[in-house]
Amino acid sequence: MIRKPVLLFDSECTLCVRFTQGLKFLDKKETINLVPIQDETVYDEFPSLNFEDCSEEIHLVDEQGAIHKGGEVIKYLALKIPGVSKLSWLIESDSTQKAMDVFYEKVNSVRKSNQEKRNCTSCGRRKRKTKEE
Numbered sequence: 001m002i003r004k005p006v007l008l009f010d011s012e013c014t015l016c017v018r019f020t021q022g023l024k025f026l027d028k029k030e031t032i033n034l035v036p037i038q039d040e041t042v043y044d045e046f047p048s049l050n051f052e053d054c055s056e057e058i059h060l061v062d063e064q065g066a067i068h069k070g071g072e073v074i075k076y077l078a079l080k081i082p083g084v085s086k087l088s089w090l091i092e093s094d095s096t097q098k099a100m101d102v103f104y105e106k107v108n109s110v111r112k113s114n115q116e117k118r119n120c121t122s123c124g125r126r127k128r129k130t131k132e133e
Contacts, residue, residue, distance in 0.1 A: 009035075046067075
């Protein structure tokens, strides 16, 4: 059975939610499953993933079960989703690939900064809710 790639996103992050909204718009054929990192069943299905890593950077599990992180996810999406693939020429050279990585890192640093502002100010990390809470 071939499964759809799974993109994990932070449903409590405005940037992540906006990104997935844009992705849904471009992914007319619904080739990607969008799953919030807060959905604990994803960690049962993919035991090599954990909440802490997924909250640090975007993760995608492809059709073969390989895990892509950070800028790799953007490159993967640019090649796989018809609406995004129109931009795939952006990753054809080393310089544009590096620029995409820098862009992703900048966006991710803004996301982390927003996370810190609304969560634990002493450690800067999001506290995960447990089932008991």
